[in-house]
Amino acid sequence: MATIYEVSALAGVSLSSVSRVLNDHEHVSKKTKEKVVAAMNKLNYRPNTIARSLASNRSNSVGVLVSELHGPFFGAMLSSIELELRNAGKHAVITAGHSDEQSEIDGLDFLIDRKCDALILLVDAISDDYLIKLSKSKTPFVILNRNISEISDHCFYLDNELGGYLAAKYLIKQGHKEIAYISGPLTKQDSTERLAGHKKALAEANIPFKENLVYEGNYLTKSGRDGINFLIKNKAKFTAVACSNDEMASGAMRGARDHKLLIPEQCSFIGFDNAFFTEYLYPQLTTINFPVNDMAKMSTQWILKNVYKQKELDITNMFIPKLIERQSVQQN
Amino acid sequence: MATIYEVSALAGVSLSSVSRVLNDHEHVSKKTKEKVVAAMNKLNYRPNTIARSLASNRSNSVGVLVSELHGPFFGAMLSSIELELRNAGKHAVITAGHSDEQSEIDGLDFLIDRKCDALILLVDAISDDYLIKLSKSKTPFVILNRNISEISDHCFYLDNELGGYLAAKYLIKQGHKEIAYISGPLTKQDSTERLAGHKKALAEANIPFKENLVYEGNYLTKSGRDGINFLIKNKAKFTAVACSNDEMASGAMRGARDHKLLIPEQCSFIGFDNAFFTEYLYPQLTTINFPVNDMAKMSTQWILKNVYKQKELDITNMFIPKLIERQSVQQN
DNA sequence: AAATAAACTGGAAGCGCTTTCATTCTGAAT
DNA sequence: ATTCAGAATGAAAGCGCTTCCAGTTTATTT
DSSP states (O other): OOOHHHHHHHHTSOHHHHHHHHTTOSSOOHHHHHHHHHHHHHHTOOOOHHHHHHHHTOOSEEEEEESOSOSTTHHHHHHHHHHHHHHTTOEEEEEEOTTOHHHHHHHHHHHHHTTOSEEEEEOSSSOHHHHHHHTTSSSOEEEESOOOGGGGGGEEEEOHHHHHHHHHHHHHHTTOOSEEEEEOOTTSHHHHHHHHHHHHHHHHTTOOOOGGGEEEOOSSHHHHHHHHHHHHHTTOOOSEEEESSHHHHHHHHHHHHHTTOOTTTTOEEEOSBOOGGGGTSSSOOBEEEOOHHHHHHHHHHHHHHHTTOOOOOOOOOEEOOEEEOOSSOOOO | OOOHHHHHHHHTSOHHHHHHHHTTOSSOOHHHHHHHHHHHHHHTOOOOHHHHHHHHTOOSEEEEEESOSOSTTHHHHHHHHHHHHHHTTOEEEEEEOTTOHHHHHHHHHHHHHTTOSEEEEEOSSSOHHHHHHHTTSSSOEEEESOOOGGGGGGEEEEOHHHHHHHHHHHHHHTTOOSEEEEEOOTTSHHHHHHHHHHHHHHHHTTOOOOGGGEEEOOSSHHHHHHHHHHHHHTTOOOSEEEESSHHHHHHHHHHHHHTTOOTTTTOEEEOSBOOGGGGTSSSOOBEEEOOHHHHHHHHHHHHHHHTTOOOOOOOOOEEOOEEEOOSSOOOO
16 A cells, blocks of 8 residues: 555655645646656556544544344434445444433444544434533534524424424314324433324314314324224224324234225325335325435435535525325315 | 554554554564554544555445345335444445446446455346446356346345245135236246246146236336236226235235225235335235345355355345245135 | 844654554463 | 572563654745
8 A cells, every 4th residue: 555655755745745735735846747647647656534534633433322133113213324425535433222222322422432523313312402512512513303592503304383283284184083093202302292283283173172182192104003003992083193203004904904994985094205105005105205316315415514615505404395186085 | 533653652662553552463472462452542542444554455345236225125224234344344335226227337347446345236237247247347246136146156036936836726725726927027937936936836837827817017016916907997806916016015015906896806916025014014924935135144144255255154145035924815 | 334133944852543562470281 | 598489670662653843845926
């Protein structure tokens, strides 16, 4: 591996000059630059990124911390982040928190220790306070899918309330009046917001909100099924079920079928997120689109702009959900 | 940020000694070690990983290159890799090839330039020859889901033929004799192997293999649907369809339903991979399990053993598929 | 042609650590 | 008490680059 010394010797210029052309500095004459470039090519020189990082105190890498690497969500997200980053000559170091607070914090430390220039966080377990404190330290970061008001310009999130609203409104428009709701854990911000939107739509349509039509799940498939079982066991009456995410919707559909309900004829379903598998379901699931890719891309661009001073662009923090109409809702 | 100098000064020992305790060297007296550890704690010292890398010429990171980050496969894989790596104090740098040869090669160079100590590759587009050549260079690597005979001890893969065999055999056991096959692209190793297993099972049962019952798809959902349409248009007769992966199976099921076929009563389906969404399908898809997690874990352990000399363990290169019986196959 | 500013270049220190080598210390064996 | 291997330590030279500073060259203005 050729080093900068050899390039400098072959080109007949100083180290500094080589470094300058490497970093695209102004104030290098065309002649010098040509000599250096020629020497680099001849030696097939590849800069040692580690040495550069040490000397310059920046690593050209951004750390990504996610609670869970599997599931239908993160692939799409990482894909957008990685693409955007690599186009900018940066790269992603990825760690997972494996859904445990200490583990998430370890992941954070790990990334900070690796001298990541910035971080992208998609974390559940770490508290607002911790993140607010972190925002005062040196490493800049953005937060996905969560809005912490004290640092909201670092946050990128969906208008969850609008999403919940759109879903319920659509069901109402299709003639449903008895609408059950399977929620995510109400300790989570997105769950409560989605439910709030749901209630708002009901209120607008003068449909009373009934507590006994709500089941609090945990975003996993199984809890969708549990939700349906719960509702049926309690003899709740409903013609449609709005679910706080697609996984629960799929579980709920399965549960409904276990009870011999025809979908959508006897029971309609609407999901949330527009995960890729919703098209595979039968019937295909009507749902609310969560523009994950846009959000991931935007957050990465925020970093490119604010940390690497590369892009000049407008930043949007809140993203807009959209109804995706498929076959799981019956017109009544 | 405290440096090793400050630790050394506070502890009243030399740089070398601090470095030694940092790296768990032998030949440090208990007394020195205690002093150093105390000083480190007091200063809240965190070693600079970049500097360590530069001096020691190893980065404690392993590069992961995948063709595509999204899809149902990679999340699980990355999750296993990351977990295993972090437990060993190493970390993952992840890049994606975005399914394009040049882009995959760029990704490779990227990781090599970052001085990754080893690489984990899950790539489609890069040729065998390129990888064989790469195996002669400095950076060690493993290859997932692909067997290149010249470097097969670096390869971790499924016994695809056995998988195809198990699927067909199961259908036959359930009384099916007219079995259609929707294949992945036959330019890909795994596709041809799976098909070979399929043929073998037919042969064993003295069922003639009919070319007109085979459709070559591309592993995507849509091509499963196309496959069914193709078969029906050509008036092929079949009671079951074996698919080379789950996504095509889901597409095929949808296609069958478009033609008003009851599943599994009029047409049975079996998939391949046991992707997580197969449980969401209706009916739940009978399929062949691909132990992604095991494979990812094993490959990571290979690196821990051979590159970092950490583990002593037996390496298995070939993994065994298993039938997962669910509801999409009818007993005839 | 002289004066001045601007562009360009090179020297050298340093980023924070590892690692060789030589030296000193320790304790067991004689 | 003497010897000597082995353990413990420290000094110093890098790892490959960036960057500040000072010095030199070139261009511009008068």
